[in-house]
Amino acid sequence: MSNLTIRPINTGFVTMIPKQYLYHHSTVAYYPDASDREEEYPVFTYLVEGGDKLLLVDTGMAYTERADKYHHHGSYQPEGMAIADQLAKIGYKPEDIDIVVFTHLHWDHCFYMDKFTNAKFYVNKKEYEFAMDPIPLYYKSYEAPQLGITRPFEGIKMELLEGEAEVMPGVRVFETPGHSIGHQSVEIDTAAGRYICCGDAIFIMDNTKPIEEIHYDITPPNRFSDIVSAWKSIELIKARAESLDKILTCHDREMLDRVSKTPILGL
Numbered sequence: 001m002s003n004l005t006i007r008p009i010n011t012g013f014v015t016m017i018p019k020q021y022l023y024h025h026s027t028v029a030y031y032p033d034a035s036d037r038e039e040e041y042p043v044f045t046y047l048v049e050g051g052d053k054l055l056l057v058d059t060g061m062a063y064t065e066r067a068d069k070y071h072h073h074g075s076y077q078p079e080g081m082a083i084a085d086q087l088a089k090i091g092y093k094p095e096d097i098d099i100v101v102f103t104h105l106h107w108d109h110c111f112y113m114d115k116f117t118n119a120k121f122y123v124n125k126k127e128y129e130f131a132m133d134p135i136p137l138y139y140k141s142y143e144a145p146q147l148g149i150t151r152p153f154e155g156i157k158m159e160l161l162e163g164e165a166e167v168m169p170g171v172r173v174f175e176t177p178g179h180s181i182g183h184q185s186v187e188i189d190t191a192a193g194r195y196i197c198c199g200d201a202i203f204i205m206d207n208t209k210p211i212e213e214i215h216y217d218i219t220p221p222n223r224f225s226d227i228v229s230a231w232k233s234i235e236l237i238k239a240r241a242e243s244l245d246k247i248l249t250c251h252d253r254e255m256l257d258r259v260s261k262t263p264i265l266g267l
Helices: 062-068 083-089 127-130 227-240 252-262
Strands: 005-016 041-047 055-057 097-099 120-124 159-161 165-168 172-175 185-192 193-197
Touching: 005 062, 005 083, 005 185, 005 252, 041 185, 041 252, 097 165, 120 127, 120 172, 127 159, 172 227, 185 227
Parallel strands: 055 097, 097 120, 120 159
Antiparallel strands: 005 041, 041 055, 165 172, 172 185, 185 193
């Protein structure tokens, strides 16, 4: 039985228009309550405790000025919600983290890396290679130097993973591309079962729902690098998950309510 537990940590809020971002245009008619206006969504990271090493899945989003200027307008990080501040609230410092596993390297998942001075960083090989040389469409997502700013992972050594790999006992990664070129999800064994931190492979749990009228076994999002891969990754996560409540999203607002009731998962 695993002693690992998972602590969800929200690092701020990004704005997204659900009908343009979270639901593929072919599915909007089946979600009449989906908004066509900007709405706030959380940005969760996940701290894995109870093992020989302290592990963090993603490091969260940038500070307000940067998030708003270069990324989603209106996104913000309230005071005290940056990852270092959030760790301090539970008695840790960034230097205490031994391992950071990135689902992908978009700006809202890998900021403040320089603060984790003792951590070993893991990312998918294809993701890192694309992040270092993205097409112009993705300059903002990866904070490319062409924008005149320094990307969070500039000059930082990364351990590059391919396929499925164990990063420490009880914690594995597996490839779930589609949202980004080299997206990966993180599977964690706990006493309560296996959880999957799915990053942005699944934005919100509605993405897991079938739409029988049009023969969809999922509800695909409208933000992707490859819709075929994105579709198959959602199917894979659903098939691999012990139950839907074991899928841990980054941006679903349902996680806010869940965390308020159950701040530590896997007990």
